[in-house]
Structure formats: C-alpha cells, structure tokens
Amino acid sequence: MIGFGKMKWIGVSMALILFLPLLAGCALSAKQDAAAAVKPTPEQLQKVKLLNETAETMYQKVQQGDIPGSRAVLQQISDQVTQIRFEGITSVEGLNALTDTITEAKRVFQAVQFNPDAGKISAAKVRLATDSLTHASQPLWLQYYKQLQDDVNVIEQTAKASDKTSLQHASAHFEQHYSIIHPSLLISRPAEDVERMDSLVAFVKSQSMSQGMPFRNVLNAVPPMRQMLDKLFMKREATAYLPYPEPQNPILWTLAFGSVILAALGFAGWRLSKKNDGIVTVRRNEDGYI
Incomplete structure (x- = not known):
C-alpha cells in the first residue's frame, strides 16, 4: 500500500523527469541561438x-599561365588568413576546409614538377572557398549544380547498361567535380549534410x-x-528540409506544460486519497504479478 504523501512525491518525480529534459532542451536551443x-x-x-579579391587575382594569374606570380599571390592569401577572425563568418569545419585548401594549393604550386x-x-578551389565567405546567399559554387546532376545521370545510365568501365569513369568525373566545391560546401552548409554526401560519393566510387x-x-x-544535391544547392522547397518551427517563447511553453503535468498528478493523488482515506491499495493480478 502507498500513502498519499508518497503518491504525491511520485507525481512530483514523474513531472520532473518530463520537465527537466524540456528545460535542458530550451537551454541548448538558447545556446545555439x-x-x-x-x-x-x-x-x-x-x-x-x-x-x-586576392584569391581572384591568383586565379586569373593561373589562367594566364603566370605560375611565379600565382605562387607569390598564394603566399599573400596564406598570410591574410592568419590575420582574420572567422567567428560569425563560418564554422570550425569551414575554417579547417579553407586552411586545408590553401595548404593543398601550396603543395601543388611548390612541387618540383608543377602540374598545370x-x-x-x-586555384579554383581557393577561389570558390573565399567567394563563399563573402557571398553566403549566392556563392559561385552554385553554378556546379548542373554539372553534378549531369554526372549523376551518367552514373545512372552506365549502371543501367551494366557497363563497369564507363561506370568507373563516370564515378571518377563526379568525384573530381564534387571535390572542387567540397571546401565551399563545408564553409556554406551544415557539416552533417556534407558528410552524408561524402558518404554517398565514397560508396559509389567503392562500388x-x-x-x-x-x-x-x-x-x-x-x-x-x-x-542530397538538391538539399545542398537548395533547389527544393525549403520546408522540405527545415525542422519543425519552435515556439516564440519556449520557456513559457515549457512552464505551462510542466504546470499541467503537476496539476494532473496532484489531482489524481487527491482523488485517490479521498477514495481510500489517503491509502492506495496495490493488488496482484490472477497470475501473482503486481
């Protein structure tokens, strides 16, 4: 048998079990906001x-075949990055992608045998990456959408034709084109979405x-x-990918919800106390279980 006082504490405990995670969720949401x-x-x-602008200069010099000039401008880019704070501009993943892209470019341009x-x-990777920092809504890398869609179409066609050699070539072309915008994606889009696309690209290549x-x-x-391409390039309706909208005042909603739980449990305990003089009898069923 359980007394009314114990019943009330059980009710409070149950309410806290439901109530505290909501408060924690609101705190996390506030932190993210x-x-x-x-x-x-x-x-x-x-x-x-x-x-x-410096990255654009480097890109133009590469297109003109001015490799010594390109190396000099690339060094300027490397120096400029160390003098910039990227808080509010891109994520940690985006910053790492930018620095890795610059480091990779320096290895290419400093190689003993330069590969044009x-x-x-x-140069294109660096140019697209820096552009995505300054043009968040309409970055240059969006122009690659049709190319990547065409690559996926070729992959599908070669797979349907069971042509393994052509499938390998199609997969390689898609991977190469995707790699050009990969740093820009990490700068502009959520890392988890880019990772999902990375997994698909790696899977098709391995297959x-x-x-x-x-x-x-x-x-x-x-x-x-x-x-995933449609999502990364934002080609479909935004509502298809956005999470359920949060209420304007989540704390007020949480307090109201918790109050309802407490009131309901308290009322249930009061009814039981009136019915059995404050004693709740726990009986066993026919099989002997509580």
Whole structure:
C-alpha cells in the first residue's frame, strides 16, 4: 500500500523527469541561438573581402599561365588568413576546409614538377572557398549544380547498361567535380549534410571499383545522391528540409506544460486519497504479478 504523501512525491518525480529534459532542451536551443547570433565586425568583413579579391587575382594569374606570380599571390592569401577572425563568418569545419585548401594549393604550386591541371583545380578551389565567405546567399559554387546532376545521370545510365568501365569513369568525373566545391560546401552548409554526401560519393566510387557486379547498389544510391544535391544547392522547397518551427517563447511553453503535468498528478493523488482515506491499495493480478 502507498500513502498519499508518497503518491504525491511520485507525481512530483514523474513531472520532473518530463520537465527537466524540456528545460535542458530550451537551454541548448538558447545556446545555439546565441552562437548563431554572433555577427562579424566591419573589420572582419573588410579583411574577408580583401582575401577574396586576392584569391581572384591568383586565379586569373593561373589562367594566364603566370605560375611565379600565382605562387607569390598564394603566399599573400596564406598570410591574410592568419590575420582574420572567422567567428560569425563560418564554422570550425569551414575554417579547417579553407586552411586545408590553401595548404593543398601550396603543395601543388611548390612541387618540383608543377602540374598545370592540378594548379588550375587548386586555384579554383581557393577561389570558390573565399567567394563563399563573402557571398553566403549566392556563392559561385552554385553554378556546379548542373554539372553534378549531369554526372549523376551518367552514373545512372552506365549502371543501367551494366557497363563497369564507363561506370568507373563516370564515378571518377563526379568525384573530381564534387571535390572542387567540397571546401565551399563545408564553409556554406551544415557539416552533417556534407558528410552524408561524402558518404554517398565514397560508396559509389567503392562500388564501381569492386570485383563484383555493383550495378544494383549504385542504382540504389542514385536517388539519395540527387536528394542530397538538391538539399545542398537548395533547389527544393525549403520546408522540405527545415525542422519543425519552435515556439516564440519556449520557456513559457515549457512552464505551462510542466504546470499541467503537476496539476494532473496532484489531482489524481487527491482523488485517490479521498477514495481510500489517503491509502492506495496495490493488488496482484490472477497470475501473482503486481
């Protein structure tokens, strides 16, 4: 038998079990909102703009075949990055992607045997990455959408035709084109979305290189690849990807919800106390279980 006082404490405990996670969720939401509310200073924006202009100069020099000039400008880019604070501009993943891209470009341009094609790809990566810092709503890398969609179409066609050699070539082309915008994606989009796309790209590549007959597996991967591309390039309705909107005052909603729980449990305990003089009898069923 359980007394009314103990019943009340059980009710309070149950309410706290439901109530405290909601408070924790609100605290986490508030913390995330505070982080998202960080705004870059005019000085930061000016430095990022200068970085983007320097990257454009480097890209043009590479296109003109001025490799010594490209190396000099690339060093300027490397120096400028160390003087910029990126809070409110991009995430930690985005900053790491930017610095890794610059480091990779320096290795390409400082190689004993310079590869012109690799140099152009590295210059394009740097250029797109810095542009995504300054043009968050309409970055240059968005122009790659059609190219990547065409690559996925070729992957699908070669898989349907069971042409493994062509499938390998199609997968390699897609991976190369995707790698050019990969740093920009990490700068502009949530890391978890980029990781999902990375996994799909790696899966298709591994399947195309496998010893068996991977065509069905590749065809199964095509729809989610298209879906992730649409999401990364924001080509579908935003409502298809946005989370359920939070209430304007989550703390008030939480307090109200918790009050309802407490009131309901308290009322139930009061009814039981009136019915059995404050004693709740716990009986066993026919099988002997409580």
